[in-house]
Each structure stands twice: as C-alpha cells, then as structure tokens.
Amino acid sequence: MIAKELTIGELSERSGVPSSALRFYERQGLITSRRTAGNQRRYHRTTLRRVAFIRASQSVGMPLSVIGGVLGFLPEDTPPTREFWLRASACWSEEINARIEKMERMRDRFTECIGCGCLSFEQCVLVNPGDALAEHGPGPRRLIEP
Amino acid sequence: MIAKELTIGELSERSGVPSSALRFYERQGLITSRRTAGNQRRYHRTTLRRVAFIRASQSVGMPLSVIGGVLGFLPEDTPPTREFWLRASACWSEEINARIEKMERMRDRFTECIGCGCLSFEQCVLVNPGDALAEHGPGPRRLIEP
DNA sequence: AGTTGACTTCAACCTTGGTTTAAGTACGAG
DNA sequence: CTCGTACTTAAACCAAGGTTGAAGTCAACT
Structure with missing residues (x-):
C-alpha cells in the first residue's frame, strides 16, 4: 500500500495531542493538511514528527510563534533532516x-x-x-x- | 500632622504603577484601602512597601496568586519586619x-x-x-x- | 440504505495581568 | 458655590494556547 495518510483522529491518538489542538496548530500555520473530497483533513505521516517537535519545543517553554518560525524551514512533505534537528x-x-x-x-x-x-x-x-x-x-x- | 494617607493617584505616582493596576491588585486582595465618605480609596503608607514587594516579585516571575499568598502573612497597617523580607x-x-x-x-x-x-x-x-x-x-x- | 461515529465550522469561553472607555461622582482651590 | 481635576464603577478588550459546544456533514460497516 502507498504511504498512509492520517485522519485527524489518528494523528491525535498517535501523538497524544487533542484534535482541537491540532486544528489550532493548523490555523496557526504550524502544520498543514490535504483535504478529501468531503472536506476532511488528511495528514502526511511526517506531520507526526512536526507535532512531536512542537510539543517538545513547547515543553521547554518555546511559544508557538517561535516554533512556527523554525518549522517554516522544514519542508512539509519530507522527513526532517538530521541537520535540522541539530540546528533546532x-x-x-x-x-x-x-x-x-x-x-x-x-x-x-x-x-x-x-x-x-x-x-x-x-x-x-x-x-x-x-x-x-x-x-x-x-x-x-x-x-x-x- | 498625622500619618498621611494616600489617594490612588498619589500611590500610583509614587510607585510608578498605573491606578488601573492598583485597583486590579485590590480586587485580587493584594492590597487594601479605607474608603472616604465619598467612596474614594485611601491607602495606608505601608501600602507603598506592599506594592514594591508585588512589583519586585513579579519581576522575578512570581504570579500574583502566589504573591498574594505570601502577602497574607504581612499585617496590613504595620510596616513589614526585616524577618518578613528575609523569609520572602x-x-x-x-x-x-x-x-x-x-x-x-x-x-x-x-x-x-x-x-x-x-x-x-x-x-x-x-x-x-x-x-x-x-x-x-x-x-x-x-x-x-x- | 441506514446508522453510528468521526469529522467539519464557527463562536463562545477559560486563565493571567492587566488597559481602555464610558458614564457618573467627589474633592479642593478660588 | 463653582469649576476642573481626580476619583468611582462596570464592561469590553488584549495576548497565548487552547477547550467546549452546537449544528451540521462524511465515511464506513452491516
């Protein structure tokens, strides 16, 4: 099968982050999603990593605005490079x-x-x-x- | 003359804290005031110290709720003892x-x-x-x- | 095809530490 | 006594980081 996309519920369950927060992050531009014909969100698998990065960064006190600035350097549909992690x-x-x-x-x-x-x-x-x-x-x- | 009481404007000017903030502190129970016949606030002179303590504590990151808890141990109408400062x-x-x-x-x-x-x-x-x-x-x- | 659960949006609400504004009242100098 | 300034209140608003709820739609299983 082709790389599976995640519904918001799946992303929520696998990340431990409530759907409401994920929608909020998306409104803030921290994560992005494709929409189905029926207007539902589908997330690329790498979004899990982005969400992990967001939560880890928040846990060290970074505000979402700054996290967003850094995530802007991370291409949406490719897994983050090791170099990205090191620089972050x-x-x-x-x-x-x-x-x-x-x-x-x-x-x-x-x-x-x-x-x-x-x-x-x-x-x-x-x-x-x-x-x-x-x-x-x-x-x-x-x-x-x- | 007897120990002068302060109007909110005087307290504000001498402490550098806006009147709106002083009223807010009072609503939160951090400072207290006597009221004149015309319902205006009059502050005891020791309130200056309390306000100084509040601002200093805020500047090291203490939330007002915690500051209030500590100020609860400071009698309203007497200047704080040296021991209070040390313990705080x-x-x-x-x-x-x-x-x-x-x-x-x-x-x-x-x-x-x-x-x-x-x-x-x-x-x-x-x-x-x-x-x-x-x-x-x-x-x-x-x-x-x- | 129907039903149920997961999804959608928008709007209102929460906390903390206040500020701003409107409408009205008090105080003090002259 | 009058005038201007200082005071009073309540309510609305701000930022951050969301949560909660209502009303409606989609997807998937049987």
Whole structure:
C-alpha cells in the first residue's frame, strides 16, 4: 500500500495531542493538511514528527510563534533532516540558556535587594526593571542563517 | 500632622504603577484601602512597601496568586519586619532555583533527545512530559511554617 | 440504505495581568 | 458655590494556547 495518510483522529491518538489542538496548530500555520473530497483533513505521516517537535519545543517553554518560525524551514512533505534537528537543538539551547541566565541575575538581585532592606522605588532595580519584561528576543537567528 | 494617607493617584505616582493596576491588585486582595465618605480609596503608607514587594516579585516571575499568598502573612497597617523580607527572599529564591533546575533538565533532555534523533512519542520524555506543566507547586511553605 | 461515529465550522469561553472607555461622582482651590 | 481635576464603577478588550459546544456533514460497516 502507498504511504498512509492520517485522519485527524489518528494523528491525535498517535501523538497524544487533542484534535482541537491540532486544528489550532493548523490555523496557526504550524502544520498543514490535504483535504478529501468531503472536506476532511488528511495528514502526511511526517506531520507526526512536526507535532512531536512542537510539543517538545513547547515543553521547554518555546511559544508557538517561535516554533512556527523554525518549522517554516522544514519542508512539509519530507522527513526532517538530521541537520535540522541539530540546528533546532542548538537554537533552543541558546534560548534556554539565555532565560536561565536572566533568572539567575534576577534571583541574585532579589536576594541582594531584600537582604539590604532597600526595597524602595527609587533605588531598587527590581522594582523598576528595565529588562524584566523584555521577552521579545530576535528569535532563531542561528537556524535562519546557518 | 498625622500619618498621611494616600489617594490612588498619589500611590500610583509614587510607585510608578498605573491606578488601573492598583485597583486590579485590590480586587485580587493584594492590597487594601479605607474608603472616604465619598467612596474614594485611601491607602495606608505601608501600602507603598506592599506594592514594591508585588512589583519586585513579579519581576522575578512570581504570579500574583502566589504573591498574594505570601502577602497574607504581612499585617496590613504595620510596616513589614526585616524577618518578613528575609523569609520572602528565601522563599522566592527557592522557587527560582527550582525553575532554573527544571529548565536545565529540559535543555539537557532536549539536546540529548535531538542529538540521538529519537523524537518519537513513545520514547521521548520531552514529547510526553510528566512534569513539564506541573507549575502548581505547593507554594510558600517556608514562609507559612517558619 | 441506514446508522453510528468521526469529522467539519464557527463562536463562545477559560486563565493571567492587566488597559481602555464610558458614564457618573467627589474633592479642593478660588 | 463653582469649576476642573481626580476619583468611582462596570464592561469590553488584549495576548497565548487552547477547550467546549452546537449544528451540521462524511465515511464506513452491516
């Protein structure tokens, strides 16, 4: 038989991701599907990998928008190359490391600040944080420009 | 003169926090106010400290619900003791450290997983994360039971 | 051919941490 | 007392990442 396509139910069961979430991912452009004559979705088998990548990336804290950006480099109907995985991995690691460092700085400042009892609006970096909410980084440059 | 109470505008200006946010904090029970005959809010001066604590805690990633839990131990009309600050600091540091460790584990698993190319639903811890979304920890035990 | 279960869409709803807006009321300076 | 500014409320809205439900259609088994 020719490579079997998956219905949304099958993809859902095999990935453990609810159909509603899969439809949501598709609306967001993270996955794509063919439609049958009756307007039902049929997924290429490689979509399983894409979904796995999405969930794994989410589990390390990546927002869907960024994941989508990276998946844009992955051709829809071919299995991802080993190189893709390696670059994605490097990219995520970098992001995670940046976040860890930021949290470490925060923790140290907090302890310091509390320790000296200075919690006031004029002096304290924590209370008037400049970079505290600067979450919108440049994203996966490494993957975009290999 | 007797210890001056603050209007919401004064509290807002002195803390740098918009009035809308202060009203929101009050609805959430994080701060309290007396009302004038005309139904306007008047804040005790110590509220400035509470607000500072709220913003500092937010800046290290604490959700308002948890901050509220901790502030529950701080009497409304007296300035916070040094001991309170120290315990709160210890409490937050612990939380932050836990989050950092979790992210480090995630990063390592991700690299490992990607490195071996195993990104599949049955084997991969990342794809079926047990603790990935276990954000609802026991909260500030250390402060509750000193 | 009929029935059942899986599929379709759209819209409403959830949480967190607020902001914005409208309509109305209070406070304080002059 | 009047005027302008500051205050009050409720309700609607934003982002993310979906879930839930209603109403209707498709696919497949018998």
